[in-house]
Amino acid sequence: MPEGQAKRVGLFVTCLVDMIRPSVAFAAVKLLEDAGCIVEVPRQSCCGQPAFNSGDRATARAIAEQVIEAFAPYDYVVAPSGSCGGQLKTHFPELFHGDPNWLPRADAFAAKTFELVSFLVDVLGIVRVDASLEATATYHDSCSGLRELGVRAQPRRLLGSVRGLTLKEMRDPDVCCGFGGTFCVKYPDISNAIVEKKAANVAATGASLLIAGDLGCLMNMAGKLQREGKPVEVRHVAEVLAGMTSEPAIGAPAHAQAEPRR
Amino acid sequence: MTHVATSPHFKENAKAALADTELQNALKFVEVNIVTRRREVVDRLPEFDALRDSARDIKNHTLAHLDLYLEAYEQKVTAAGGYVHYAVTAEDAKRIVLDLCRKFGARTVTKGKSMIGEEIGINDHLEANGIVPVETDLGEYIIQLRHEMPSHIIMPAVHLTKTQIEADFRRAHDKLPADRDLTEATSLLTEARTILREKFLAADVGITGANFLVAETGTSIIVTNEGNGDLTQTLPKAHIVLASIEKLVPTFEDVSQLLRVLARSATAQEMSVYTTLSTGPRRADDPDGPGEYHVVILDNGRSSMLGGDFADMLRCIRCGACMNHCPVFHAVGGHAYGWVYPGPMGAVLTPSLIGVDQAGQLPNASTFCGRCEEVCPVRIPLPRMMRSWREREFERHLSPATVRGGLAFWAFFAKRPRLYGLATSLLARLLALIGRRKGRFGWLPLASGWTRHREFPAPQGATFQAQWKAHKAGRR
Numbered sequence: 001m002p003e004g005q006a007k008r009v010g011l012f013v014t015c016l017v018d019m020i021r022p023s024v025a026f027a028a029v030k031l032l033e034d035a036g037c038i039v040e041v042p043r044q045s046c047c048g049q050p051a052f053n054s055g056d057r058a059t060a061r062a063i064a065e066q067v068i069e070a071f072a073p074y075d076y077v078v079a080p081s082g083s084c085g086g087q088l089k090t091h092f093p094e095l096f097h098g099d100p101n102w103l104p105r106a107d108a109f110a111a112k113t114f115e116l117v118s119f120l121v122d123v124l125g126i127v128r129v130d131a132s133l134e135a136t137a138t139y140h141d142s143c144s145g146l147r148e149l150g151v152r153a154q155p156r157r158l159l160g161s162v163r164g165l166t167l168k169e170m171r172d173p174d175v176c177c178g179f180g181g182t183f184c185v186k187y188p189d190i191s192n193a194i195v196e197k198k199a200a201n202v203a204a205t206g207a208s209l210l211i212a213g214d215l216g217c218l219m220n221m222a223g224k225l226q227r228e229g230k231p232v233e234v235r236h237v238a239e240v241l242a243g244m245t246s247e248p249a250i251g252a253p254a255h256a257q258a259e260p261r262r
Numbered sequence: 263m264t265h266v267a268t269s270p271h272f273k274e275n276a277k278a279a280l281a282d283t284e285l286q287n288a289l290k291f292v293e294v295n296i297v298t299r300r301r302e303v304v305d306r307l308p309e310f311d312a313l314r315d316s317a318r319d320i321k322n323h324t325l326a327h328l329d330l331y332l333e334a335y336e337q338k339v340t341a342a343g344g345y346v347h348y349a350v351t352a353e354d355a356k357r358i359v360l361d362l363c364r365k366f367g368a369r370t371v372t373k374g375k376s377m378i379g380e381e382i383g384i385n386d387h388l389e390a391n392g393i394v395p396v397e398t399d400l401g402e403y404i405i406q407l408r409h410e411m412p413s414h415i416i417m418p419a420v421h422l423t424k425t426q427i428e429a430d431f432r433r434a435h436d437k438l439p440a441d442r443d444l445t446e447a448t449s450l451l452t453e454a455r456t457i458l459r460e461k462f463l464a465a466d467v468g469i470t471g472a473n474f475l476v477a478e479t480g481t482s483i484i485v486t487n488e489g490n491g492d493l494t495q496t497l498p499k500a501h502i503v504l505a506s507i508e509k510l511v512p513t514f515e516d517v518s519q520l521l522r523v524l525a526r527s528a529t530a531q532e533m534s535v536y537t538t539l540s541t542g543p544r545r546a547d548d549p550d551g552p553g554e555y556h557v558v559i560l561d562n563g564r565s566s567m568l569g570g571d572f573a574d575m576l577r578c579i580r581c582g583a584c585m586n587h588c589p590v591f592h593a594v595g596g597h598a599y600g601w602v603y604p605g606p607m608g609a610v611l612t613p614s615l616i617g618v619d620q621a622g623q624l625p626n627a628s629t630f631c632g633r634c635e636e637v638c639p640v641r642i643p644l645p646r647m648m649r650s651w652r653e654r655e656f657e658r659h660l661s662p663a664t665v666r667g668g669l670a671f672w673a674f675f676a677k678r679p680r681l682y683g684l685a686t687s688l689l690a691r692l693l694a695l696i697g698r699r700k701g702r703f704g705w706l707p708l709a710s711g712w713t714r715h716r717e718f719p720a721p722q723g724a725t726f727q728a729q730w731k732a733h734k735a736g737r738r
Contacts, residue, residue: 022725251718
């Protein structure tokens with residue numbers, strides 16, 4: 001890409017953010033635009049992980065082809081998720097193993113694809129954000145982001161620059177929350193046993209806010225904390241970094257009707 | 263006990279395990295202590311990751327030339343005065359071992375810990391033929407008393423608490439004074455040692471497993487912490503080694519590298535307490551040792567894994583690190599997996615050995631968190647191989663109809679982004695309308711597995727893509 005030109009980023013929204021929590025995508029757009037990128041959102045559905053992880057390789061491949069086509073015009077593809085990001089970056093090329101037509105395209109696609117926070121830090125070289133939030137927070141490392149994409153230091157570094165925010169590490173922040181995509185549907189009781197431990201570790205920090213980079217994990221942990229009546233707000237890292245925390249936290253009630261402005 | 267696989271009932275097994283408070287207490291030892299100690303011992307060795315690469319390469323090289331190394335190994339064993347027997351199936355292995363025991367007129371057989379022994383069900387077979395097998399590894403001894411299978415490949419009784427073991431000892435050792443103190447781990451160990459001492463002396467044959475078979479010398483190696491293996495193999499008339507084909511390693515140089523990753527990965531030790539090397543029977547000037555030395559090398563389906571999707575699994579050195587770090591294993595323990603090998607390595611290996619139709623649940627019961635692969639000392643891509651099993655199941659229509667149906671329904675939309683956008687937009691608006699005030703749902707149709715245990719957040723409103731379109735139009 002020529003020096004000095006704005007980077008054109010195709011935002012891979014992820015199906016969960018698209019449907020459940022659009023504010024995460026708006027936060028991602030803000031972070032990217034603040035960093036000087038031009039953000040576009042081509043029509044999209046999902047990264048295909050449910051099919052891929054259920055053994056339906058043909059469907060996973062069909063979806064991958066569709067995604068690669070849709071994002072062909074962009075310099076970069078950025079996803080506010082380590083799990084979907086891992087699917088795009090690590091597993092798409094696996095799907096086209098031995099295919100002389102598609103493998104080079106999948107490899108090129110993988111090379112320009114990044115998880116949001118690692119894109120901000122590792123590619124754009126951002127070291128601080130302009131945001132503030134008075135809170136003590138704890139950060140959960142989602143598995144795919146951590147182990148497939150090496151996302152560990154980057155979110156902590158940027159969160160460290162949020163004014164008023166104190167980070168307090170929980171016990172085993174890098175241990176799975178039990179979500180596992182289709183796993184939590186196929187094995188709900190085991191998934192529950194795992195998220196119970198996670199919720200206890202979160203609560204033990206005394207933090208008022210739980211942050212992570214994957215909406216699936218966040219929904220799982222928020223759902224458990226709420227069911228157990230633990231007063232911890234749960235938010236996506238992009239919302240905190242973008243300073244967009246006026247929306248109710250995940251699973252929190254809608255704000256009461258605002259007073260009319262005088 | 264006979265090893266009828268309960269793997270098809272993994273879900274039921276898991277449910278029972280989750281409700282078993284003693285088990286849940288016992289499992290904390292793995293989740294907390296073992297994991298922490300491994301981290302510490304690995305952090306003290308800066309070249310650990312380089313050693314893992316080397317360990318992987320050694321095993322890959324050996325597997326690529328396995329036929330040659332097996333031949334070389336056999337020649338060396340024979341030259342040292344021992345015998346090598348090849349067993350294609352578990353049945354073959356059992357027959358060979360029984361024939362040998364009969365040849366030596368064995369009535370009692372002592373056993374060192376052997377997962378191959380578990381895999382072929384050697385204890386039942388000997389017992390059914392009037393020979394008494396006595397497990398001499400403390401963990402194996404305990405589960406033999408309980409007529410259980412090991413719940414872990416290196417800590418067979420890790421599913422038990424001290425209190426349970428005390429109760430077992432009082433029941434089994436009923437000739438000992440009832441008022442003896444058995445509250446400490448050391449007193450349990452002392453009692454087992456005392457009982458086992460007589461068995462060692464009475465045994466006619468000793469059976470051990472093998473961690474490595476060294477091709478350059480014809481040596482079998484076991485690593486233990488109790489020294490029971492040494493007494494098992496040196497005191498009786500004959501020593502039978504039970505091993506499988508992938509235990510081959512070319513040289514001692516290779517073994518010394520593998521040992522460095524094995525003990526650290528398995529028990530967080532720098533070295534196991536005993537590393538015992540056996541080459542052939544007792545020689546004329548040896549102070550002790552068995553009169554005959556036999557090695558039974560089991561295939562049991564492994565050779566058909568070579569060169570296939572699951573070949574990497576044959577690198578496994580049975581350290582147990584994958585299960586020690588597995589959140590699913592921490593939740594349900596090893597017995598839930600329903601056969602000999604639990605945890606991530608079992609989820610990959612078991613379908614290879616007993617069939618994916620029997621063990622298909624196991625590779626599905628993973629969150630793909632990747633921690634197993636992260637700690638594996640020979641870098642086995644366990645999640646990838648679990649996924650390969652899921653693909654086989656899907657191809658063979660073994661996955662449940664509800665799963666397939668749900669997936670097909672979702673895929674229909676996911677493959678048509680425009681239609682998908684319309685459908686999700688409607689659904690999101692509907693759910694937002696119902697759930698916005700409370701912000702979440704305590705119950706949702708078709709999501710009872712989720713809502714049984716946790717709340718489900720209400721969507722914020724229209725989908726992002728719908729909002730983005732409006733937002734873009736507004737910006738223009």
